[in-house]
């Protein structure tokens with residue numbers, strides 16, 4: 001690696017196995033995502049045909065153990081998220097929704113029978129899952145959700161609406177969080193259950209190569225054993241959000257790295273005033289600022305990953321990483337676009353696509369503002385959410 005690509009030699013902090021896994025995912029992105037991402041993004045296509053390939057690679061629920069999952073470390077999961085998001089946030093989001101949210105909810109809180117029924121197929125990419133927490137009127141404040149599940153005979157009957165739910169229109173199984181008489185609980189709802197409808201939200205200016213949906217639930221009846229027994233109250237879905245937020249810490253640095261590499265390549269090859277624009281001081285300052293922030297962001301991701309693997313990570317530290325790395329990546333993608341000048345708004349180059357995607361990433365899984373307030377509470381002891 002040159003200083004341009006790994007200035008501080010951070011690869012030395014990774015084991016041979018971690019580097020090999022990183023390179024495997026990087027090659028998948030180079031061969032299967034990069035050649036077509038422009039078309040997918042332009043035409044708002046999620047490449048569902050890649051799902052079984054991602055399953056074969058062990059990318060789905062990679063950090064989970066058993067039930068066909070790869071049992072990789074948190075750092076390895078993070079490295080995969082980084083490489084996928086260097087291709088496009090939409091593809092990393094797919095892996096997050098499938099593995100960190102839907103599979104993780106079943107793995108953490110499901111019965112053995114539920115795990116056996118769903119996880120092997122989801123790990124293989126034969127089945128797709130989604131995670132229904134957010135509602136039209138309950139985004140940052142999921143405690144205000146109005147979707148209900150009531151017991152009727154031997155069944156649960158669910159009514160309500162969910163919004164911005166990744167993959168819902170192509171999902172086989174939905175993890176739906178709903179208010180019951182005993183608090184918020186999670187339910188496994190096969191998406192072909194009568195009364196379940198998922199409609200993609202279109203058109204979007206971010207995440208165009210992925211799917212986010214509105215879900216409506218009208219008298220959706222599921223059996224008594226559809227409930228996730230291990231998840232009581234909101235700490236259930238929050239525990240899953242921790243997994244997804246963790247992946248974002250890494251993924252955002254992938255988008256930032258790709259934007260930087262595009263800008264560096266352009267600056268070295270684009271001449272103005274008789275010389276490459278990389279020879280101008282203002283361009284060099286921009287490139288150096290990107291290198292500084294990417295290297296720092298990678299160190300944050302790796303440190304948080306090592307803490308997760310050691311079992312010492314707390315959610316407030318995940319907020320540090322999500323807030324810092326997404327904010328940083330967005331600034332880098334925007335700055336990279338300026339180096340590309342007018343060509344930077346063309347779909348031929350990645351920085352503005354990454355910037356658009358990162359507007360979505362800074363908002364989902366806890367907005368910048370929510371993570372600031374989580375950190376504010378952690379350092380002052382005073383909650384300032386309302």
Ligand code: TGC
Pocket residue numbers: 097101130131133134139140141142143164165166167212233234235236238239241242315363364365366367370374383385
């Ligand atoms: P509060 O109601 O007081 O707490 C409820 C319980 O949850 C616990 N908790 C957590 N547990 C584990 N990890 C976390 N990160 C946790 N955060 C909270 C909490 O300790 C409490 O437990 P207990 O045992 O005392 O009952 O809520 P709070 O005051 O702790 O939290 C407030 C706030 C604002 C931080 C929280 O509501 C929050 O994080 N809001 C943001 C919600 C969010 O991130 N939504 C995104 C949803 S997913 C999405 O964006 C779609 S992307 C997926 C897709 O594409 O499909």
